[in-house]
Structures are given as C-alpha cells and as structure tokens.
Amino acid sequence: MSKINVAAIQSSIDESGLTWQAASNEFTALTEAELKYFLGYTPGPKELSLSAREKIAEKTLKTFLLSAAGKGIRKKKAFGYPALFDWRNRGGANYVTPIKNQSSCGSCVAFGTVATAETAYRIQRGNASLAIDFSEAQLFYCYARSEGRNCANGWWPDRALIAFRDKGLVDEACFPYTPGDQACSTCSNAADRLLKISGFTKLTTTAAMKDWISTRGALVACFSVYNDFYSYRSGVYRKTAAATFIGGHCVSIVGYDDVSQCWICKNSWGAGFGESGFFRIGYGQCGIDAEMYAINSIIETLWTGAQKIIGLWSNEAANNAWAYINSFGWRKISPASDNIHLNLLTQCISAKSRGAAVSIHLTNGIIDQIYN
Numbered sequence: 001m002s003k004i005n006v007a008a009i010q011s012s013i014d015e016s017g018l019t020w021q022a023a024s025n026e027f028t029a030l031t032e033a034e035l036k037y038f039l040g041y042t043p044g045p046k047e048l049s050l051s052a053r054e055k056i057a058e059k060t061l062k063t064f065l066l067s068a069a070g071k072g073i074r075k076k077k078a079f080g081y082p083a084l085f086d087w088r089n090r091g092g093a094n095y096v097t098p099i100k101n102q103s104s105c106g107s108c109v110a111f112g113t114v115a116t117a118e119t120a121y122r123i124q125r126g127n128a129s130l131a132i133d134f135s136e137a138q139l140f141y142c143y144a145r146s147e148g149r150n151c152a153n154g155w156w157p158d159r160a161l162i163a164f165r166d167k168g169l170v171d172e173a174c175f176p177y178t179p180g181d182q183a184c185s186t187c188s189n190a191a192d193r194l195l196k197i198s199g200f201t202k203l204t205t206t207a208a209m210k211d212w213i214s215t216r217g218a219l220v221a222c223f224s225v226y227n228d229f230y231s232y233r234s235g236v237y238r239k240t241a242a243a244t245f246i247g248g249h250c251v252s253i254v255g256y257d258d259v260s261q262c263w264i265c266k267n268s269w270g271a272g273f274g275e276s277g278f279f280r281i282g283y284g285q286c287g288i289d290a291e292m293y294a295i296n297s298i299i300e301t302l303w304t305g306a307q308k309i310i311g312l313w314s315n316e317a318a319n320n321a322w323a324y325i326n327s328f329g330w331r332k333i334s335p336a337s338d339n340i341h342l343n344l345l346t347q348c349i350s351a352k353s354r355g356a357a358v359s360i361h362l363t364n365g366i367i368d369q370i371y372n
Contacts, residue, residue, distance in 0.1 A: 020235030040106030040154030041248035053287030061284030086255035093128035099277030103179035105151035111268035115252035142184035168194035
C-alpha cells in the first residue's frame with residue numbers, strides 16, 4: 001500500500017475548514033501494514049463493530065448538542081461541570097504520568113489501561129508527583145497472552161480491566177516492556193509488588209464521561225484510526241473526507257474542552273507524536289465517545305518498602321489511631337483487635353521517635369504489619 005501523502009491531507013484539512021495541522025513524522029513513511037502494528041484494538045465477538053461505534057458516537061453527539069448541557073457548550077458555558085478540564089494542569093499540578101511508547105506491537109489496550117490507572121492512583125493519593133509506573137508488559141504479555149492475544153491481534157479493554165482487578169499488576173521495574181511478543185517473566189518478588197483495581201465502570205453518555213473526568217479521573221477509550229490521523233501534529237483532529245480506515249486503537253482520556261468541543265487524549269506513540277505525545281479529537285469523531293471505561297479505585301494492598309512515620313493521631317474512640325506515612329499520607333492502624341492495634345501503634349510511636357525507616361504492609365490501605 002502507498003505511504004501517507006501529508007500534503008494532500010493538509011490540503012483536505014484546509015479545504016474543509018478543519019482546525020488541525022498535519023506534518024511528516026516517523027509514521028507517515030510507513031506502509032498501511034506497518035501502521036497497523038501501532039494499534040491493537042479489534043472489537044471482540046460480543047462487542048459493537050468499530051463502524052457501529054462511530055454511528056453511535058455521532059448520534060450521541062447530536063443528542064448531547066440538543067440537550068441543555070449541549071446548548072450550554074455552544075454558548076461557551078459550563079453545565080454541571082467545568083467547560084475545560086485537564087488532569088495535566090490542576091492548580092498547576094500534573095497528575096498524568098509521562099508519555100510511553102508501545103512501538104510496533106498491538107498493545108495499545110494495555111497502555112491505555114495502565115495510563116488511566118496511573119492517573120487514577122495519583123489522584124487517589126492526592127500526589128501529582130507520585131512515582132507510579134505499572135507494567136504494561138505483565139498486562140499484555142502475561143494476561144492477554146493467556147487469552148491467545150499478541151502483538152498482531154491486540155486485546156480488549158474490558159478483559160484488561162478484569163485482569164487488573166482479579167490478578168493485579170506489578171511495577172515496570174519488575175517486568176519492563178519491550179515491543180515484540182515476549183514470554184511472561186516477572187521479578188522474583190512479584191507477589192509482594194502487585195496492586196489491583198477495585199473494579200471498573202462503563203460509561204455510555206457524554207455527560208457521565210465529563211462528570212467522571214472532572215471529579216474522579218481519566219478514562220479508557222477506543223476509536224477508529226484513519227490514515228490521516230498518523231500525520232496529526234496539533235489542533236483538534238477531525239477525520240478528512242478522503243481518509244481511509246486502518247484499524248482500532250485505545251488511549252487514555254485525560255480531559256476535555258467544551259469550547260473546542262474535543263477530548264484531550266494521552267497516546268502511546270512516544271512524545272514525538274502530536275502535541276508532545278497527546279492529541280485532541282473532536283466530540284463524536286471516529287467512535288471515540290461511544291463508550292469509555294473508568295477505574296473505580298486502586299486497592300492498596302502491598303508492602304510499602306522503607307517508609308518513615310511522620311505523624312500520629314488518635315481520639316477517644318476505641319482502636320482509632322492513624323499514622324502519617326511519608327509516601328502514603330494518613331493511614332489507619334488496623335483495629336482488628338486490641339492487641340494488634342496496640343502492638344502496631346507502639347511500633348509506629350517507636351519508629352517516629354527514632355526517625356527510623358520501617359517496612360509497612362497495607363491491606364486495603366490499612367496498616368496491618370510493620371517491620372523495623
């Protein structure tokens with residue numbers, strides 16, 4: 001197949017009055033067969049086709065624009081949620097982790113899921129600089145592979161989220177990502193490094209998507225990719241008339257802009273693509289908002305490693321003491337029994353008074369073990 005004609009795409013953009021810019025990049029010199037390896041989403045047997053998703057997204061947009069909220073955005077006014085929301089800038093803080101690169105392997109589902117979870121965890125912890133880096137390799141090369149998926153045939157977001165919920169993920173250092181199908185090979189202490197999500201929610205209305213983003217975090221979304229998208233440089237992407245379909249792709253939605261009527265997306269094609277690795281896509285475009293997936297929360301059941309107890313607090317209620325851990329903030333000390341609570345509290349008091357680093361185990365965010 002022929003390679004991407006950037007000049008023709010830019011001409012079509014200009015003629016159609018669209019508001020994005022095309023440019024040559026590492027993708028525009030590739031063939032269609034090569035481009036497909038940078039995607040990785042093909043709807044499963046019980047899922048809507050990509051073309052059906054596009055029709056639903058277009059219909060959803062029309063319905064939304066006729067609603068009170070939709071009329072509000074055309075007047076550049078917010079309706080129940082901010083008119084502009086971006087997790088990369090919340091009071092000057094960036095809750096979105098750095099851009100990654102899936103490279104030429106159809107692992108986008110793993111990257112979109114992990115990106116969403118990392119943002120969710122930073123928000124949950126109230127720490128925009130939290131060093132969290134989940135392993136896309138484990139999600140794709142272990143869990144997807146066990147279901148017969150690979151770089152050539154991709155995966156599905158609901159299955160990725162189920163695996164994250166039921167099995168958990170280690171950190172990137174425990175199983176680093178390398179493009180190209182790999183054997184499942186995590187580190188020796190992987191069981192102590194797993195984190196799980198509590199569950200996930202599928203959203204199917206624009207209002208619900210914006211409400212979740214503006215109050216709780218990022219979302220996983222999949223859409224149809226056309227050949228012109230690979231040349232995206234900046235602006236709000238909308239498909240050109242002559243664009244040809246390539247395949248399906250999943251990303252993380254980290255914000256939206258009602259004035260420009262677009263979603264703000266974190267891609268997994270490296271920082272050289274688009275707007276420093278991000279892109280904006282118009283509402284209703286390419287099936288992007290037919291449905292999205294939200295991560296409910298991250299379950300904190302793990303060994304924290306070396307931590308210092310910065311503060312302690314309690315009141316007259318029985319077994320109601322809390323410790324402030326330097327990397328985790330306030331955490332309740334297990335109230336399982338009087339003896340357990342007193343023993344843990346005594347260890348916390350000792351560690352705080354000595355300024356000593358201790359290893360703390362959390363179960364659902366509650367301190368239940370301490371080792372000096």
